[in-house]
Amino acid sequence: MLDRKRAEEAFNTYTAKYDQGNTLIWLKVVHTFKVAENCDRIGMSLRLEGDDADLAWLVGLLHDFGRFEQVRRFNTFSDAASVDHAELGADLLFHEGFIKEYVPDNMPEETLRMLETAIRLHNKLALPEGLDERTQLFCNIIRDADKSDIFRVITELPLEQRIGSSKNAFTEADEASPEIMERVMEHRCVPRAMKHTRFELHISHCCMAFEVVFPESRRIIKEQGFLEKLLLGCDEEGNPMWNEREMAQLAIVRREIHDAWDSKGLQ
Ligand SMILES: [Fe+2]
Numbered sequence: 001m002l003d004r005k006r007a008e009e010a011f012n013t014y015t016a017k018y019d020q021g022n023t024l025i026w027l028k029v030v031h032t033f034k035v036a037e038n039c040d041r042i043g044m045s046l047r048l049e050g051d052d053a054d055l056a057w058l059v060g061l062l063h064d065f066g067r068f069e070q071v072r073r074f075n076t077f078s079d080a081a082s083v084d085h086a087e088l089g090a091d092l093l094f095h096e097g098f099i100k101e102y103v104p105d106n107m108p109e110e111t112l113r114m115l116e117t118a119i120r121l122h123n124k125l126a127l128p129e130g131l132d133e134r135t136q137l138f139c140n141i142i143r144d145a146d147k148s149d150i151f152r153v154i155t156e157l158p159l160e161q162r163i164g165s166s167k168n169a170f171t172e173a174d175e176a177s178p179e180i181m182e183r184v185m186e187h188r189c190v191p192r193a194m195k196h197t198r199f200e201l202h203i204s205h206c207c208m209a210f211e212v213v214f215p216e217s218r219r220i221i222k223e224q225g226f227l228e229k230l231l232l233g234c235d236e237e238g239n240p241m242w243n244e245r246e247m248a249q250l251a252i253v254r255r256e257i258h259d260a261w262d263s264k265g266l267q
Contacts, residue, residue, distance in 0.1 A: 002054040002103060010101035011061055018068045024077060027157070028067045031149055036060030038145035038220055045216035046141075051111075058102060059115060059142045063122045065089035065098070079123070080192060090120040118142050125191055126211075144217035147208045151226035154205050175245045176200050183207060184253050187260045199246050206230050206250075209257045218261055231257065 011032070018025045039060030043053050066089025067077065074082035093099040094116045103112070118138040121127055123146075127139055174197045183190050189211050190204035209227055212218055221227050231254035233241050240247050 002051060002058060004054060004057065007058060007061060007102045014065075014098070014101075015068055018072060022071060022075075024071045024075070025068065027153070028064055028071070031153060032061060032064055034149045034152070035063060035142075035145045038148045038217070039141055041220060042141050042145055042214050042216045045214065046137075055111070055115065056138065056141050059118045059122075059138055060145050062089070062093060062099075062102065062115070063119055063142050063146060065093055065119070066091075084123070086120050086123040090116050093119065114138055122146055125189055140213045143211075144213050147212055148217055148220045148224070150205065150208065151221060151230060152224060154202075155226040155229050172198065174199060176203050176249050180204070181249065181252070184256055187256060199242060199249075202230070202233075202242075203249070203253055206253050206257065210260055215265070218264070227257075 015025065015029050020026065036057050037060070039056045040053070043056035048056055064085065066083075066085040066087070069088055069092065070077065070079075070082055070085045076082050077085070079085055093102075094112070099112065099115070103115075114135045115138075117131070117135050119142075121139050122142045127136065127143075131139065176197075176199055177194065179194055180190055180200055180203055183194070184203065184207060187210040188207070190200070190207050195201050195204050206227065209221070212221065231250065233247055233250045235241055242250060
């Protein structure tokens with residue numbers, strides 16, 4: 001049996017060792033608990049039973065384990081400018097042995113491998129072919145739960161505050177490239193190499209909505225309303241945050257996401 005309370009305490013003890021004065025650290029602590037909550041909700045909607053319900057929650061708690069070392073070493077959340085935080089987290093947990101603090105001693109090897117894979121793959125553009133059914137299920141749960149909270153983080157915090165030292169990697173706003181708009185029309189996520197401007201980064205975040213898998217995740221995202229705010233591209237006073245050409249492109253992205261979601265429904 002997995003002990004959620006013990007796992008939560010282990011996580012709090014681990015993160016307390018990092019610089020609490022650094023915004024990036026507390027940002028990830030808050031994000032972690034929200035994602036774990038989303039995982040829990042998605043798991044319940046899928047009627048996961050027994051340990052599986054707790055495991056879904058645990059993948060949420062541990063998915064960004066590597067973020068804390070990433071910030072300590074590089075002071076950024078940009079994987080491109082530092083390390084792949086999912087790989088780093090999985091290495092720490094499963095190669096360095098941190099996972100022992102979170103799971104019972106008798107956890108089957110197969111379940112540990114499933115957890116490791118779900119953490120390693122949570123940030124990849126797409127899942128590889130050939131995953132077994134259970135692993136694929138947990139991969140999809142964490143990827144959906146993570147996306148759901150990323151819309152909140154992006155809405156609530158300016159780029160400067162949420163990315164760290166790599167904020168200058170993106171140039172000032174400009175229209176998104178035709179390749180990116182092609183991805184929008186295909187209803188697919190945008191690969192990292194295609195993003196060069198802040199506006200392209202903004203669009204790529206919105207496009208994550210195309211690949212949300214479970215109806216419950218779409219329900220969470222709709223309820224929260226953060227994605228819709230990003231798609232409208234206006235500040236608190238209702239003023240456009242992008243130039244006219246960009247706002248026109250954003251309207252296309254919004255239309256395509258609404259169409260894609262309407263065709264899938266919430267059930
Ligand atoms: Fe992550």
